[in-house]
Amino acid sequence: MPSRNTIILAAGKGTRMRSKLYKVLHRIAGETMVEHVLTQIEQTDMDHIVTVVGFGADDVRKQLGDRTQYVMQEKQLGTGHAVLQTEPLLGEEDGMTLIMSGDTPLFRAETLQKLFDYHEAKGDVATVLTSIAPDPTGYGRLIRNDIGLVEKIVEQKDASVEEAAVQEINTGVYVFDNKALFDALHQVKNTNAQGEYYLTDVIEILKQAGERVGAYRMSDFSESMGVNDRKALATATKVMRRRINEMHMTNGVTFIDPENTYIDVNVKIGSDTIIEPNVQLKGNTVIGEDCYIGANSEIRDSTIADGVTVTSSFIEDSDMATGSNIGPMSHLRPESHIGEDVHLGNFVEVKKATIGNRTKVGHLTYVGNAELGTDINVGCGVVFVNYDGVNKHDSVIGDHVFIGSNSNLVAPLNVADHSFIAAGSTITNDVAKHDMAIARARQTNKADYWAKLPHKPEDK
Ligand code: UD1
Numbered sequence: 001m002p003s004r005n006t007i008i009l010a011a012g013k014g015t016r017m018r019s020k021l022y023k024v025l026h027r028i029a030g031e032t033m034v035e036h037v038l039t040q041i042e043q044t045d046m047d048h049i050v051t052v053v054g055f056g057a058d059d060v061r062k063q064l065g066d067r068t069q070y071v072m073q074e075k076q077l078g079t080g081h082a083v084l085q086t087e088p089l090l091g092e093e094d095g096m097t098l099i100m101s102g103d104t105p106l107f108r109a110e111t112l113q114k115l116f117d118y119h120e121a122k123g124d125v126a127t128v129l130t131s132i133a134p135d136p137t138g139y140g141r142l143i144r145n146d147i148g149l150v151e152k153i154v155e156q157k158d159a160s161v162e163e164a165a166v167q168e169i170n171t172g173v174y175v176f177d178n179k180a181l182f183d184a185l186h187q188v189k190n191t192n193a194q195g196e197y198y199l200t201d202v203i204e205i206l207k208q209a210g211e212r213v214g215a216y217r218m219s220d221f222s223e224s225m226g227v228n229d230r231k232a233l234a235t236a237t238k239v240m241r242r243r244i245n246e247m248h249m250t251n252g253v254t255f256i257d258p259e260n261t262y263i264d265v266n267v268k269i270g271s272d273t274i275i276e277p278n279v280q281l282k283g284n285t286v287i288g289e290d291c292y293i294g295a296n297s298e299i300r301d302s303t304i305a306d307g308v309t310v311t312s313s314f315i316e317d318s319d320m321a322t323g324s325n326i327g328p329m330s331h332l333r334p335e336s337h338i339g340e341d342v343h344l345g346n347f348v349e350v351k352k353a354t355i356g357n358r359t360k361v362g363h364l365t366y367v368g369n370a371e372l373g374t375d376i377n378v379g380c381g382v383v384f385v386n387y388d389g390v391n392k393h394d395s396v397i398g399d400h401v402f403i404g405s406n407s408n409l410v411a412p413l414n415v416a417d418h419s420f421i422a423a424g425s426t427i428t429n430d431v432a433k434h435d436m437a438i439a440r441a442r443q444t445n446k447a448d449y450w451a452k453l454p455h456k457p458e459d460k
Pocket residue numbers: 009010011012013024052054073075076077078079080081082101102103104138139140141153155169170171172198199200225226227228
């Protein structure tokens with residue numbers, strides 16, 4: 001049975017990025033470039049996926065896990081040399097091998113599938129995926145003969161003036177007959193401007209051996225772009241962002257300003273949700289239907305149920321149930337679980353806490369390490385005092401409790417159902433069901449204090 005194989009080249013350092021981070025680990029819309037490539041390949045039908053690693057090998061392995069096999073390229077002697085390192089794993093395979101780079105993050109599975117179909121239909125020994133670049137600088141050029149047949153690929157640094165003027169570029173994606181690929185790779189030499197073993201030389205070698213080599217030209221250059229520097233990283237991010245936002249709009253999500261809304265590739269959003277400008281939805285966030293996500297909100301790795309309103313707030317690693325709302329200017333820190341129809345108002349910070357259905361925390365409050373029941377009213381400026389300087393302690397507040405404004409609840413603490421805490425109290429002892437706790441000095445009024453003043457304010 002002929003097999004279908006993929007090789008991903010990801011061993012380069014990416015000098016042009018000027019970064020401590022290896023090139024293929026730079027992120028676009030929340031995911032590393034090499035992972036974008038792998039995710040698309042996984043949607044085609046492959047028997048073997050092998051990634052060539054070198055610089056940052058451990059980090060790349062950690063990122064991709066067991067979704068691919070790996071081979072090590074100890075010295076980065078060029079793309080041809082990189083592919084040759086896979087010979088122990090793939091050299092004996094009969095079938096087709098797709099080669100891609102880890103720095104071309106925008107290719108879509110449909111395009112790769114079209115390339116395969118074209119390659120199979122033509123029956124050539126190799127097919128190069130090409131596109132027309134408005135500015136081909138930096139790419140290898142596809143050189144065709146008088147009647148349009150593929151002759152070779154010439155790299156930018158080795159191109160004559162005439163060759164450099166060609167706008168049809170090598171996208172760095174190819175399908176080869178596997179055996180022919182490895183035979184040709186052994187003939188590649190490094191006598192070129194960069195002293196590298198170019199994979200691209202395989203095309204000319206196959207041609208000269210009398211084999212048929214074809215090219216499949218894709219229509220959308222932007223999908224084929226390679227990311228070698230930060231400018232290209234920003235351009236690719238923009239293309240990816242537009243693609244993601246268009247997908248959500250197709251699915252029934254309203255964007256007030258899609259050009260200025262930043263959504264990571266794995267985020268899910270339900271229909272009829274409205275998203276205002278400058279919103280950032282990151283990581284594995286899931287947003288339900290009929291939500292309103294107001295301007296400048298940031299939501300990371302959180303689950304927001306249907307009908308939730310988020311107004312200019314920051315939510316991380318938390319969840320909000322149906323009909324709840326938050327903001328403006330509030331913050332859910334990790335492990336906050338917000339119940340149905342809960343209201344969290346202005347300047348409220350919640351951390352590692354559960355808040356029961358219909359509870360209201362309207363203003364200027366910190367809730368940390370706490371479990372709040374249902375139908376509670378938390379007044380303005382309440383502090384859950386959860387930290388004694390060494391350890392964190394928990395508070396448990398029952399259902400239907402009324403917590404007066406400007407109270408401190410010093411944990412560990414249990415406040416039972418239907419109890420009351422008077423405004424301005426510092427509560428250090430548990431409160432029983434139906435009781436009211438007051439913990440503040442009684443007010444005393446000093447009668448006719450004015451008379452005791454040595455200088456009256458109006459004397460000044
Ligand atoms: C390469 C192509 C060029 C094409 C362009 C498309 C070659 C010689 N040139 O150029 O024709 O237009 O991609 O984007 O193939 N890598 C290794 N080991 C190495 C060298 C590179 O694994 O020894 C990896 C890199 O990590 C990268 C990929 O191969 O992911 C491509 O290398 P890069 O240096 O970016 O090639 P380009 O100059 O972009």
